Amino acid sequence: MKLQGFLFPRFLSLLLALVISFTAGGVAAQSGNEPYRAAIGSDGVQHVNILAGDYFFRPRHIIVKVNVPVMLVVRVEQGVIPHGLVLKVPKANISIDEDLGRESQTFTFTPTASGKYAFYCPKKLLFFKSHREHGMEGILEIVE
Ligand SMILES: [Cu+2]
Known part of the structure; x- marks a missing residue:
């Protein structure tokens, strides 16, 4: 009896620690919300790879330099839902x-x-929410 009373709380706290570390790991892996700063390649171009899916763009915050060519390569993750990309900034050409x-x-x-x-x-x-409303949007930040 005495032994059981000693072991059980230990087992519980170990289980709790495991659950917490798994949850924290999952959240960290999923967030990926740090801005992606494009590097200028040896070809003088800023290369950015974007993965699109239901309903996200990754990365979703992209930083590029003004007046330097940008090449976006966009791919859609496996799935049956059709997606598109709109990025219209007339003043930035x-x-x-x-x-x-x-x-x-x-x-x-x-x-x-x-x-x-x-x-x-x-x-x-149809009458469903747009993919953008589901969170399928991102930010292109153009810096000096
Ligand atoms: Cu979409």
Whole structure:
């Protein structure tokens, strides 16, 4: 009896510690919300790979330099729901409005104005919420 009373709380606290560490690990792995700062490659281009899925863009906060060419390579994760990409910033000379597919798609532009601009998926099924409302949007931050 005495032994049982000693072991049981220990077992519980061990279980609790395991659960907490798993949960914390899961949250850290899922968030991925740190901004992605594009590096300028040896070709003088800022390369950015974006993964799209139901309903997210990863990374969702992208930082690029103004007046340096940007190449976005966008791929859709496996799934049956169609997605698209809209990134329209006339004052920065960016105009993207395309459906996305399983094959990687490449978009190139040279941003000409700094600022923070939204990109998003424009898809929407009937009366349901749009993918953007489901969280399928991100920020392109153009810095000096
Ligand atoms: Cu979508």
